[in-house]
Amino acid sequence: MDTEAAIRAVRGALKLYGFEETSGIDLVKYRENYVFRLTRATGDSYAVRLHRAGYRTDAQIRTELAYLQALGEQGVSVPEMVPTLDGNLMCLVRADDGTNLQLDVQRWIDAAHPLGDVAEALTGESALEPETFRLLGALTAELHDRTSAIGRLPGFDRGAWDAGGLVGDAALWGNPLAVEGLASEDAVLLETAMARLKRDLEALDASADRYGVIHADLTPENVLVQDGRMIVIDFDDFGEGWHLFDLATILFFYQPHPRYEAYRQALIDGYGSVRALPERFLDPWDAMLLARGLTYLGWAGERKGDAEAAFIAGQVVPVVLGLAAQYTSAGASRAGTGS
Structure with a gap:
C-alpha cells in the first residue's frame, strides 16, 4: 500500500x-x-x-x-x-x-523534539549532559512504578521480552544471524554468545520487583522533549520484560560515546532516586546490552534493503560483535574459576 x-x-x-x-x-x-x-x-x-x-x-x-x-x-x-x-x-x-x-x-505533541539521535550517539557527537540521563532514569522508574501498580489489564495480550523473546528460536524481532553481510566467523561468535546468553537469561530472577510491563524500545528518538519536559512515545513494542532492559536500551547507542560512563551512572542514580534498586539489580547489565543489540540485528535481518537495516548492518553490527566477544570471554573466565 x-x-x-x-x-x-x-x-x-x-x-x-x-x-x-x-x-x-x-x-x-x-x-x-x-x-x-x-x-x-x-x-x-x-x-x-x-x-x-x-x-x-x-x-x-x-x-x-x-x-x-x-x-x-x-x-x-x-x-x-x-x-x-x-x-x-x-x-x-x-x-x-x-x-x-x-x-x-x-x-499531537506540539513544539517537541526527540531527545537525541541514534547516529550522533554512536559517533560520540551527542551533546547531551549527564543530567538529562538522570532525569530520564527518574522518568523510567516512574513508568515502571506505574506499570507495576496497573499490573495485567483485562485482555492483556503482548509479547514477552524474556529469554525466548530476546534470543530464542522465535525471538520477537527475528534471528540476529540473518543480518545482511555477517561473516562466517562472526556468525560463529554470535551463535556462541547467544547460547550462553539464553542460558543466563533463563536463570535470571524474574520477580515483580525487577520484571514486569516495560516500554522495550526506549531509544533517544522515542523520548520527546517539550518545554524541558520528557514525554515517552511509541509503545508499539511494549510488553513484559526485565526493567533493566529498558535502562540498557536507553544507553545502548551511547556505548561508543566518551561520556558513556557518566551517562550510565546518571541514569542509574536517577532511576534509584524514584525506585529502590533490588539486590544485584545491575548484575545482568552486560547481558541486557548484548540482548538489546541482538534484537537490532534480528530486526534488520527481516528487513533487508531497508535504509535502517543497512545502517544497523554497517554501524551496529560491530558494536554487537564487540559485546558478544566480551560476553563469551567473561563467561569462559567464570567457568574457568568455577564461579
Missing part, C-alpha cells in the same frame, strides 16, 4: 472521530506503521497511526492503547489517546483492496 492509498484509508475513519473530511493529512513517517499528522480547520493537530496489516492483532493493539490511557490517567508523561465518538481507542478501516486495517489517534 502506497502513501496515497494509506491517506484514503485514513479519510475513511475521520467521521468516526468527528473530524472534518477536509482535514489536512500529512505523512510523518513510515516504519512498522504509517504515522500521519492530521490538522483540523480549528488548527488542532493529531497523530494518526495506520497499522501495517497483520503486524499486530486487535487484542495486542487494544492492550497497548489501554496501558497508554491508564498511564496518562496516572500522570505519566505519555501521548494522550483520542477515542472515537463511540469511545473506542481503536477502529478498523478498509483499504482499497478490502483489507481491514487498525487505526488509532493521539493528540
